[in-house]
Amino acid sequence: MSDQKKMAAILAAIPWRCFHCDFITADPAEAAAHFGDRDDAEEFKPICKWWANMSADERLFQFQQALKDLEAERDQNDSHRTAIEGLQYQVDSIPQQIKSYKPFRNCSSIYDVFCVYDSMEGRALAAEESLAKTGDQ
Numbered sequence: 001m002s003d004q005k006k007m008a009a010i011l012a013a014i015p016w017r018c019f020h021c022d023f024i025t026a027d028p029a030e031a032a033a034h035f036g037d038r039d040d041a042e043e044f045k046p047i048c049k050w051w052a053n054m055s056a057d058e059r060l061f062q063f064q065q066a067l068k069d070l071e072a073e074r075d076q077n078d079s080h081r082t083a084i085e086g087l088q089y090q091v092d093s094i095p096q097q098i099k100s101y102k103p104f105r106n107c108s109s110i111y112d113v114f115c116v117y118d119s120m121e122g123r124a125l126a127a128e129e130s131l132a133k134t135g136d137q
Helices: 003-013 028-035 047-052 056-099 110-136
Strands: none
Touching: 028 047
């Protein structure tokens, strides 16, 4: 095992502990919620420090803002899910669309379609060349 993997395993085994409020957790998501998901120097304060210094009105405002942000994220996720479902439907219908064109009925992939198309194009070019030669004579 590499040193980096050993260090990661050791750090994963150690729980987080807040020395301000004695909050302890081994769950990374809970730790991120309490301590923040990044250490940004002077602005870094665990939730127990800044939440305790807020008035009741400020807490209410922050909570309402968090709910608004969550609802906006939920709406965006729903929009993305709908778009993904639409794209999945389109992707799922491609094989049927390919097989609906007679020359591609035996194709099972886009590569097969390109091969058939390339062959068709080659035959067309050869036919044009043949017609040009017979027209010159």
